[in-house]
Amino acid sequence: MSKTVMIVGHPYWNDSVANKAIVDEFLRLNPDAVVSNIAELYPDGNIDVKAEQEKLLEADNIVLQFPIMWYSCPSDMHRWLEEVLAYGFAYGHNGDKLKGKRFIVSFTTGSSADMYSKYGVQKMTIDDLMPAFAGIPNHCGMQWGGYAFSGGMMIADNTDDEQLATLRGRAKAHAERLTRLL
Numbered sequence: 001m002s003k004t005v006m007i008v009g010h011p012y013w014n015d016s017v018a019n020k021a022i023v024d025e026f027l028r029l030n031p032d033a034v035v036s037n038i039a040e041l042y043p044d045g046n047i048d049v050k051a052e053q054e055k056l057l058e059a060d061n062i063v064l065q066f067p068i069m070w071y072s073c074p075s076d077m078h079r080w081l082e083e084v085l086a087y088g089f090a091y092g093h094n095g096d097k098l099k100g101k102r103f104i105v106s107f108t109t110g111s112s113a114d115m116y117s118k119y120g121v122q123k124m125t126i127d128d129l130m131p132a133f134a135g136i137p138n139h140c141g142m143q144w145g146g147y148a149f150s151g152g153m154m155i156a157d158n159t160d161d162e163q164l165a166t167l168r169g170r171a172k173a174h175a176e177r178l179t180r181l182l
Protein backbone atom coordinates (compact mmCIF):
# COMPACT_ATOMS: atom_id res chain seq x y z
CA MET A 1 0.00 0.00 0.00
CA SER A 2 1.29 3.46 -0.84
CA LYS A 3 2.22 5.82 2.00
CA THR A 4 0.80 9.30 2.25
CA VAL A 5 1.96 12.39 4.08
CA MET A 6 -0.44 15.32 4.32
CA ILE A 7 1.11 18.72 5.07
CA VAL A 8 -1.47 21.07 6.59
CA GLY A 9 -0.94 24.81 6.21
CA HIS A 10 -3.33 27.16 7.97
CA PRO A 11 -2.10 30.24 9.85
CA TYR A 12 -5.39 30.50 11.79
CA TRP A 13 -5.75 26.81 12.57
CA ASN A 14 -7.67 27.37 15.81
CA ASP A 15 -10.42 29.09 13.82
CA SER A 16 -10.54 26.50 11.04
CA VAL A 17 -13.75 24.57 10.49
CA ALA A 18 -13.48 23.32 6.90
CA ASN A 19 -9.86 22.22 6.77
CA LYS A 20 -10.16 20.61 10.20
CA ALA A 21 -13.18 18.63 9.01
CA ILE A 22 -11.35 17.54 5.83
CA VAL A 23 -8.26 16.42 7.76
CA ASP A 24 -10.40 14.46 10.25
CA GLU A 25 -12.36 12.77 7.47
CA PHE A 26 -9.22 12.07 5.45
CA LEU A 27 -7.63 10.38 8.48
CA ARG A 28 -10.76 8.32 9.03
CA LEU A 29 -10.49 7.04 5.44
CA ASN A 30 -6.69 6.76 5.50
CA PRO A 31 -5.70 5.89 9.10
CA ASP A 32 -2.09 5.16 8.11
CA ALA A 33 -1.52 8.61 6.59
CA VAL A 34 0.95 10.87 8.38
CA VAL A 35 -0.31 14.40 9.03
CA SER A 36 2.17 17.20 9.50
CA ASN A 37 0.30 20.24 10.73
CA ILE A 38 2.58 23.28 10.47
CA ALA A 39 0.62 25.48 12.92
CA GLU A 40 0.45 22.74 15.55
CA LEU A 41 4.04 21.52 15.20
CA TYR A 42 5.74 24.87 14.80
CA PRO A 43 3.70 27.55 16.61
CA ASP A 44 6.83 29.74 16.81
CA GLY A 45 7.28 29.49 13.02
CA ASN A 46 10.59 27.59 13.24
CA ILE A 47 10.07 24.66 10.89
CA ASP A 48 12.23 21.59 11.59
CA VAL A 49 13.40 21.18 8.00
CA LYS A 50 15.19 17.85 8.56
CA ALA A 51 12.14 16.31 10.25
CA GLU A 52 9.85 17.50 7.45
CA GLN A 53 12.21 16.17 4.78
CA GLU A 54 12.33 12.78 6.55
CA LYS A 55 8.52 12.56 6.34
CA LEU A 56 8.66 13.27 2.61
CA LEU A 57 11.34 10.62 2.06
CA GLU A 58 9.07 8.01 3.66
CA ALA A 59 6.04 8.91 1.53
CA ASP A 60 4.83 7.89 -1.93
CA ASN A 61 2.12 10.58 -1.99
CA ILE A 62 2.62 14.16 -0.79
CA VAL A 63 -0.62 16.09 -0.19
CA LEU A 64 -0.71 19.79 0.63
CA GLN A 65 -3.89 20.73 2.51
CA PHE A 66 -4.78 24.41 2.94
CA PRO A 67 -7.43 27.14 2.58
CA ILE A 68 -6.91 29.44 -0.41
CA MET A 69 -5.77 32.83 0.85
CA TRP A 70 -5.43 35.62 -1.70
CA TYR A 71 -5.56 33.17 -4.60
CA SER A 72 -2.69 31.04 -3.35
CA CYS A 73 -1.63 28.94 -0.40
CA PRO A 74 -1.33 30.70 2.97
CA SER A 75 1.94 32.11 4.29
CA ASP A 76 2.91 29.17 6.55
CA MET A 77 2.43 26.69 3.70
CA HIS A 78 4.52 28.84 1.38
CA ARG A 79 7.26 29.14 3.99
CA TRP A 80 7.22 25.35 4.38
CA LEU A 81 7.65 25.02 0.59
CA GLU A 82 10.53 27.52 0.53
CA GLU A 83 12.43 25.87 3.38
CA VAL A 84 11.67 22.15 3.03
CA LEU A 85 11.83 21.78 -0.76
CA ALA A 86 15.43 22.93 -0.66
CA TYR A 87 18.18 22.98 -3.27
CA GLY A 88 20.13 19.70 -3.12
CA PHE A 89 17.09 17.92 -1.68
CA ALA A 90 14.13 18.63 -3.95
CA TYR A 91 15.89 20.16 -6.95
CA GLY A 92 19.30 21.22 -8.28
CA HIS A 93 22.58 19.34 -7.87
CA ASN A 94 21.84 16.02 -6.11
CA GLY A 95 18.32 17.29 -5.53
CA ASP A 96 16.54 14.14 -6.58
CA LYS A 97 15.10 12.96 -3.27
CA LEU A 98 11.46 13.44 -4.23
CA LYS A 99 11.75 11.95 -7.70
CA GLY A 100 8.80 9.76 -8.71
CA LYS A 101 6.59 10.70 -5.75
CA ARG A 102 3.04 11.86 -6.37
CA PHE A 103 2.20 15.48 -5.51
CA ILE A 104 -1.39 16.54 -4.87
CA VAL A 105 -2.94 19.77 -3.62
CA SER A 106 -6.16 19.80 -1.61
CA PHE A 107 -7.78 23.12 -0.77
CA THR A 108 -10.88 25.05 0.16
CA THR A 109 -12.19 28.46 -0.88
CA GLY A 110 -14.67 30.85 0.66
CA SER A 111 -16.18 31.68 -2.72
CA SER A 112 -18.49 29.05 -4.16
CA ALA A 113 -17.32 26.83 -7.00
CA ASP A 114 -19.55 28.64 -9.54
CA MET A 115 -17.92 31.99 -8.71
CA TYR A 116 -14.68 30.52 -10.07
CA SER A 117 -15.32 30.85 -13.78
CA LYS A 118 -14.06 33.26 -16.41
CA TYR A 119 -17.37 35.14 -16.42
CA GLY A 120 -18.15 34.59 -12.74
CA VAL A 121 -17.53 36.81 -9.72
CA GLN A 122 -13.86 35.79 -9.50
CA LYS A 123 -13.21 36.21 -13.26
CA MET A 124 -10.93 33.18 -13.23
CA THR A 125 -11.19 29.43 -12.94
CA ILE A 126 -9.65 27.18 -10.30
CA ASP A 127 -7.40 25.80 -13.05
CA ASP A 128 -6.06 29.34 -13.49
CA LEU A 129 -4.67 29.09 -9.93
CA MET A 130 -2.89 25.80 -10.52
CA PRO A 131 0.28 26.56 -12.52
CA ALA A 132 2.24 27.63 -9.41
CA PHE A 133 1.39 24.30 -7.77
CA ALA A 134 1.77 22.08 -10.84
CA GLY A 135 5.19 23.67 -11.38
CA ILE A 136 6.48 22.15 -8.13
CA PRO A 137 6.30 18.46 -9.15
CA ASN A 138 7.53 19.39 -12.61
CA HIS A 139 10.61 21.07 -11.13
CA CYS A 140 11.28 18.26 -8.64
CA GLY A 141 10.76 15.23 -10.88
CA MET A 142 7.55 14.28 -9.11
CA GLN A 143 4.24 13.33 -10.72
CA TRP A 144 1.45 15.91 -10.66
CA GLY A 145 -1.47 14.07 -9.10
CA GLY A 146 -3.92 16.94 -9.58
CA TYR A 147 -6.11 18.65 -7.02
CA ALA A 148 -9.15 18.23 -4.81
CA PHE A 149 -11.13 21.44 -4.35
CA SER A 150 -14.21 22.50 -2.44
CA GLY A 151 -15.79 25.93 -2.75
CA GLY A 152 -18.24 27.68 -0.46
CA MET A 153 -16.37 26.45 2.62
CA MET A 154 -16.62 29.62 4.69
CA ILE A 155 -19.68 29.74 6.92
CA ALA A 156 -21.17 32.91 8.31
CA ASP A 157 -22.02 31.43 11.69
CA ASN A 158 -20.04 28.48 12.96
CA THR A 159 -22.47 27.89 15.81
CA ASP A 160 -25.32 27.26 13.34
CA ASP A 161 -25.95 23.49 13.23
CA GLU A 162 -27.44 23.54 9.74
CA GLN A 163 -24.49 25.44 8.22
CA LEU A 164 -22.06 23.17 10.06
CA ALA A 165 -23.82 20.04 8.79
CA THR A 166 -23.68 21.32 5.18
CA LEU A 167 -20.00 22.10 5.52
CA ARG A 168 -19.23 18.73 7.09
CA GLY A 169 -21.05 17.01 4.22
CA ARG A 170 -18.86 18.90 1.74
CA ALA A 171 -15.74 18.03 3.75
CA LYS A 172 -16.67 14.34 3.68
CA ALA A 173 -17.19 14.38 -0.10
CA HIS A 174 -13.91 16.30 -0.45
CA ALA A 175 -11.95 13.70 1.55
CA GLU A 176 -13.45 10.94 -0.60
CA ARG A 177 -12.43 12.74 -3.83
CA LEU A 178 -8.96 13.33 -2.41
CA THR A 179 -8.59 9.68 -1.45
CA ARG A 180 -9.41 8.67 -5.04
CA LEU A 181 -6.43 10.76 -6.24
CA LEU A 182 -3.93 8.75 -4.17
Ligand SMILES: Cc1cc2nc3c(=O)[nH]c(=O)nc-3n(C[C@H](O)[C@H](O)[C@H](O)COP(=O)(O)O)c2cc1C
Nearest residue numbers: 016017018019067068069070071108109110111154
Ligand atom coordinates in the same frame (compact mmCIF):
# COMPACT_ATOMS: atom_id res chain seq x y z
C1 LIG B 1 -6.63 36.20 4.57
C2 LIG B 1 -7.66 35.43 3.84
C3 LIG B 1 -7.65 35.41 2.45
C4 LIG B 1 -8.60 34.67 1.75
N1 LIG B 1 -8.55 34.66 0.39
C5 LIG B 1 -9.48 33.97 -0.32
C6 LIG B 1 -9.43 33.93 -1.75
O1 LIG B 1 -8.53 34.47 -2.39
N2 LIG B 1 -10.43 33.26 -2.40
C7 LIG B 1 -11.46 32.64 -1.73
O2 LIG B 1 -12.33 32.06 -2.39
N3 LIG B 1 -11.49 32.61 -0.38
C8 LIG B 1 -10.53 33.26 0.34
N4 LIG B 1 -10.54 33.25 1.70
C9 LIG B 1 -11.56 32.39 2.40
C10 LIG B 1 -10.92 31.08 2.86
O3 LIG B 1 -10.44 30.32 1.76
C11 LIG B 1 -11.95 30.24 3.66
O4 LIG B 1 -12.27 30.98 4.80
C12 LIG B 1 -11.40 28.89 4.04
O5 LIG B 1 -11.27 28.08 2.88
C13 LIG B 1 -12.27 28.17 5.06
O6 LIG B 1 -11.54 27.10 5.61
P1 LIG B 1 -11.28 26.98 7.20
O7 LIG B 1 -12.60 26.85 7.88
O8 LIG B 1 -10.41 25.77 7.35
O9 LIG B 1 -10.54 28.24 7.61
C14 LIG B 1 -9.61 33.95 2.45
C15 LIG B 1 -9.61 33.98 3.85
C16 LIG B 1 -8.66 34.70 4.54
C17 LIG B 1 -8.69 34.71 6.05
